Amino acid sequence: MSGARFEPTPGPSSEIELLARAQALAGVRLGELAERLERPVPTDLRRAKGFVGQLVELGLGATAASRSGPDFAELGIELKTLPVDSSGRPVESTFVCTISLTDVGDIEWELSPVRAKLARVLFVPVEGERERPVAERRLGTPLLWSPSAEEESELKFDWDELAGRIGRGDVEGITGHLGRYLQVRPKAADSHARRRALDADGVAFQALPRGFYLRASFTARIVAAHYALAR
DNA sequence: GATTGATCATGT
DNA sequence: ACATGATCAATC
Numbered sequence: 001m002s003g004a005r006f007e008p009t010p011g012p013s014s015e016i017e018l019l020a021r022a023q024a025l026a027g028v029r030l031g032e033l034a035e036r037l038e039r040p041v042p043t044d045l046r047r048a049k050g051f052v053g054q055l056v057e058l059g060l061g062a063t064a065a066s067r068s069g070p071d072f073a074e075l076g077i078e079l080k081t082l083p084v085d086s087s088g089r090p091v092e093s094t095f096v097c098t099i100s101l102t103d104v105g106d107i108e109w110e111l112s113p114v115r116a117k118l119a120r121v122l123f124v125p126v127e128g129e130r131e132r133p134v135a136e137r138r139l140g141t142p143l144l145w146s147p148s149a150e151e152e153s154e155l156k157f158d159w160d161e162l163a164g165r166i167g168r169g170d171v172e173g174i175t176g177h178l179g180r181y182l183q184v185r186p187k188a189a190d191s192h193a194r195r196r197a198l199d200a201d202g203v204a205f206q207a208l209p210r211g212f213y214l215r216a217s218f219t220a221r222i223v224a225a226h227y228a229l230a231r
Numbered sequence: 232g233a234t235t236g237a238t239c240a241t242g243t
Numbered sequence: 244a245c246a247t248g249a250t251c252a253a254t255c
Contacts, residue, residue: 044251045239045249045250045251046238046239046250046251046252047239047240048239048240048249048250049238049239049240049248049249049250049251050239050240050241050247050248050249050250051240051248051249051250052248052249052250053247053248053249054240054241054247054248054249057248064242064243064247067242067243067246067247068243068246068247071247080248080249081248081249083249083250091250092249092250092251093234093235093249094249095247095248095249097246098245098246098247128250130250130251175235175236176234176235176236177234177235183235185235185236185237186235186236186237186238187246188237188238189237189238189239190237190238190239191236191237191238195245208236209245215234216233216234
């Protein structure tokens with residue numbers, strides 16, 4: 001008894017159970033979910049950017065936020081909330097993972113953290129228009145996704161370009177314009193943050209931390225294909 | 232209007 | 244300090 005702990009929601013024990021739980025949340029407003037979980041709802045997300053993701057994690061019984069590894073460790077599934085507009089189109093890019101600027105150039109796609117993260121993802125669409133009050137935003141129909149062969153080859157292409165460029169010491173030459181579906185953008189507390197990187201000669205220097213993101217056009221295709229099949 | 236670069240909170 | 248969860252806001 002001394003070590004016993006109650007969790008708000010026990011984790012799902014199978015993919016089917018997880019999907020059923022997520023489906024049961026379709027149509028539910030964030031305000032209602034927050035009330036069930038006894039969590040306050042921020043008036044806007046400027047100072048609570050992770051609110052939606054963390055609320056849904058809690059609602060589905062995911063491992064606590066900020067732990068490394070997949071959200072549902074035993075199932076090997078990553079949870080991503082996906083902000084969408086009224087027609088179901090993603091309104092934001094999707095963060096994938098941070099980048100080790102010193103190692104990324106030596107990692108082949110097959111062993112890359114991007115591939116690992118995206119191997120199995122539960123996308124939960126959420127109304128994400130800024131003018132809609134947070135509490136009134138509804139959850140959508142979830143989608144359990146793994147990349148198709150074509151999607152994976154597209155991601156690999158971008159990985160090779162972006163990781164290769166960083167590996168050649170040119171992280172400072174990378175902008176968000178690069179990459180067809182996968183892009184590299186800052187991922188830091190602010191623009192003054194610095195991490196160790198290596199230049200073209202292998203000499204260490206301090207660079208702005210970066211992360212990999214999926215462009216909204218990529219997730220839009222995934223969602224569109226799902227709805228096409230669902231109807 | 233879409234996109235890139237900047238930023239915010241929390242937990243380990 | 245760094246990884247988790249992302250969205251904001253300036254700019255194109």
